[in-house]
């Protein structure tokens with residue numbers, strides 16, 4: 001007989017099953033205010049949400065990629081390339097602001113699709129394929145810009161990056177909406193279902209399910225690319241300009257967030273909620289470092305260590321849960 | 328009509344190698360409508376490979392396959408299922424992180440359209456259909472909405488079997504060790520299920536290592552030894568000793 005659980009037990013179960021990052025965030029919110037009195041100001045909190053928005057958008061795409069047992073290291077370069085091309089178009093008037101949204105999504109979709117095609121057609125492992133394209137796209141960006149810096153973009157684009165709805169930054173509204181849609185696609189569509197299934201057992205998908213695995217994989221990278229495109233537009237709006245060195249190291253930040261959130265590098269297990277927490281946690285840590293005066297390079301050291309720590313922690317947790325390592 | 332043209336499936340001299348390993352060598356046999364044929368052989372004898380050649384998971388190196396008298400090229404699992412062949416795989420049966428309905432409908436999900444355009448998974452109907460299929464297998468699974476990695480070995484097996492049954496118009500069902508992970512009671516349920524399927528007129532090719540099971544369901548027995556046919560015998564006109572002899576490689580017999 002299963003006896004009714006007391007409310008204390010229920011509460012304990014709830015606390016036990018909370019995402020580890022929830023505790024991390026609680027800890028941060030207890031400790032950081034002691035280091036900087038500015039941390040808790042509404043203005044600063046809203047700044048954090050604005051800062052993390054672009055990371056969140058791309059991390060939603062990366063959650064799909066990693067769940068399918070892939071990886072995409074080219075997102076930073078893709079973002080920079082799209083940002084520069086579109087910023088130039090906006091600046092010289094060939095791309096009207098309203099059209100720019102379609103341009104970034106279309107460009108992102110194609111650039112992402114190229115990543116997917118290199119992986120599936122040329123049969124190159126995702127890690128290597130996307131490093132190759134990371135370098136290629138970055139090189140193209142530099143060729144296109146030739147050392148130029150673009151500043152002062154049309155008003156609507158700047159609003160997209162810098163505006164607010166009441167107290168809430170506009171990018172935060174967009175990114176949370178995208179996260180919600182990302183969660184919904186995972187749960188309710190064939191695309192989401194196949195992303196999980198391919199990451200979980202690709203051979204079974206091919207043989208037992210007759211699924212066109214390569215087509216879906218390519219689509220996953222294209223989807224990721226489209227989100228990178230949206231991120232690029234918000235990024236140039238927020239900075240009100242761009243240059244060819246935009247978003248260097250961006251991919252590490254994104255991957256760290258997704259993995260910290262609990263999406264498994266072994267494929268098949270994903271958590272959009274975890275990704276939101278992961279992005280936000282890193283955002284808070286970065287913000288804290290800025291407030292205490294740490295420089296950019298120190299920040300990168302911390303992000304690198306976080307990435308390593310979170311992957312190690314994920315492995316530990318999976319072994320503890322008795323999940324067999326996949327080969 | 329000759330026996331030849333009445334065969335549902337005929338395999339002629341097919342072979343398959345993996346590098347230096349000749350997994351299936353010069354195998355020929357026929358399957359007739361409505362019969363249960365057991366495929367026996369030691370570990371590594373080539374049973375799974377042979378099954379996969381028929382289900383389209385592997386491509387044969389040499390030989391011919393005839394379906395209802397016509398020569399066919401089974402170039403993919405899709406082709407196999409279109410002509411009416413469904414297989415339960417020993418190894419790559421399930422997608423661990425997906426739930427039972429998701430596994431049963433993998434690759435042929437039911438879709439509903441909201442607002443007449445947006446295609447969504449019809450989880451409700453898939454769940455109902457799944458419950459019906461599991462009821463046929465008669466193996467109890469309390470919560471079908473969990474990822475199958477959290478199920479017991481027997482429950483996973485039941486899921487894989489149910490998946491094969493879902494191919495409603497399949498004339499030939501290939502079951503690669505369907506009883507391997509089952510408890511005694513569940514084994515009996517699967518044997519009963521195979522008998523029911525036979526009564527429905529389906530042809531079944533079943534791989535098993537358990538001679539009790541084989542003798543309780545099979546009409547005929549095919550024994551493989553190191554990739555080649557060691558014997559094809561009528562299950563009612565043989566003995567355990569003879570079968571064991573064929574499996575370990577001591578004899579040869581062909582009733583066909």
Ligand SMILES: Nc1ncnc2c1ncn2[C@@H]1O[C@H](COP(=O)(O)OP(=O)(O)OP(=O)(O)O)[C@@H](O)[C@H]1O
Pocket residue numbers: 345348349350368369370371372373374375376377417
């Ligand atoms: N994909 C593969 N690549 C290389 N060799 C393979 C492959 N599949 C099977 N083999 C080899 O072919 C031979 C036959 O294997 P198969 O799986 O068909 O045996 P089996 O009769 O099903 O054995 P078991 O009873 O253990 O399931 C073995 O020697 C095996 O190592």
Ligand SMILES: [Mg+2]
Pocket residue numbers: 374375376417503
């Ligand atoms: Mg086998």
